[in-house]
Amino acid sequence: MFNKRILFLIMALALLPLLPIDVKGKMELRQEEASTCFQCHQDMKEALSDRNVHSPFREGSCTSCHDVHASRYEGLLKDEVSLLCLSCHKDLEKNMKEMNVHGALKEGICTDCHNPHSSYNPYILSKPEKGICFKCHESLKLEKAYAHRPFNEGRCSSCHTAHVSEEDDLLKTRPNSLCKECHKPGCKIKELSITKYTEDMNCTSCHTGHSTNIQGLLGPYGHSNFLNKNCEACHQVDTEKGEVLTKAEGSNLCYGCHKKVPSMFHEEDIHATFQKNPCKMCHEQHASNKKNLTVNEKALCISCHGDVDQSINYMIRRLKGIRCTPVKNRECFKCHAPFHTNKPYYFKNDSDVILTCATCHEKEHKVAHPMGEGVIDPRDGSIMTCISCHSMHAAKADFMLQYDRSRELCIQCHKMY
Secondary structure, eight states, X not given: OOOHHHHHHHHHHHHGGGSOBOTTSOBOOSSXXXXXXXXXXXXXXXXXXXXXXXXXHHTTOGGGTBOSSOOSSGGGBSSOHHHXXXXXXXXXXXXXXXXXXXXXXXXXXXXXXXXXXXXXSGGGBSSOHHHHHHTTOGGGGSOOSEEOHHHHTTOGGGTBOSSEESSGGGBSSOHHHHHHTTOOOOOEETTXXXXXXXXXXXXXXXXXXXXXXXXXXXXXXXXXXHHTTXXXXXEEEETTTTEEEESSOTHHHHHTTSOOOTTTOOTTSHHHHTOSSHHHHHBOSSEESSTTOBOOHHHHHHTTOHHHHHHHHHHHHHHTOOSOHHHHTTOGGGTBOTTTOOSGGGBGXXXXXXHHHHTTOHHHHHTOOOOSTTOBOTTTSOBOOGGGTBOTTTOOBGGGBSSOTTTTTGGGTSOOO
């Protein structure tokens, strides 16, 4: 019987002269690349008339991003979305390694914000700028009495960069320089100009760039004396010499109102040792966006604990996202309170590990594995707590567990003989 494989080979060889092949043996398209694609993707051809068009799409180079036959990725893409984009946007890829990176870029994909082909919006954004930003920053939508004009008009990029920045909060430049582009400094005490003290200050230590219920965009939280313009409660003002001094040095100024309770202030702590005023390391003295007048802890903590930040990034990529908002947003003060406690890991309010976790995870706490006094971890003899099984910064498995819960986690303690 005639071999079927031989028959197939003869048929294939017979068809070869009919196929368009160049001298190098490369298969040629019957017509221009884009025209071939548009035969089926007619809606894509209409998208060419949008106000903003992605250059490879405009040039008809569909195969810059897509494989025409098969792919491991949705949409027949040649690679994962973000890796594909960065293969052209090399400058962004380089800056991501050196600067502060937008969480949306670090944890998501480029098409979360951009349309890969075309858009009516600038930068081929899939929605108007304000809609894109509020998709994640929904808390900023709350209506308040006073609003910064660019924010109110949805011009987030007036102050922020969308991808990377050398500044905190992805500001385009240093706050005092950025604000002066529109606002002439006019800070006063008793009609005494104090611009010589404030010209190098971070404007956002007193003002918010978004909205607040306090005139002058102060706060939204602040020392009552500051908000009531009672500067002399903390400062000595010499109008003749044009000087403004504090009434006491360092943390003694704060202790004038905040009672120095030994259990709450551990001045021997390493976080306080080299600070002229340890309180100012974590707290703003005038106004803040946070209830306890705390600073941007992400920038503060990562300045020393950069390895933890890298570990969290790796964990998020490995687990394809996490649900723990404080960890994801680097809200370190949600769990830790350096200088105010001498507990391990500086857990807040002198509470232990279990109670710290239970403040958010109430339901989980009620059905958890036995923990606490009398429950000993056989691996090291310590008391079992939440972090005996979970890792907040370097989890390897779902639910931020150190090991997979199907078996690997349990046999760490429950040995199978």
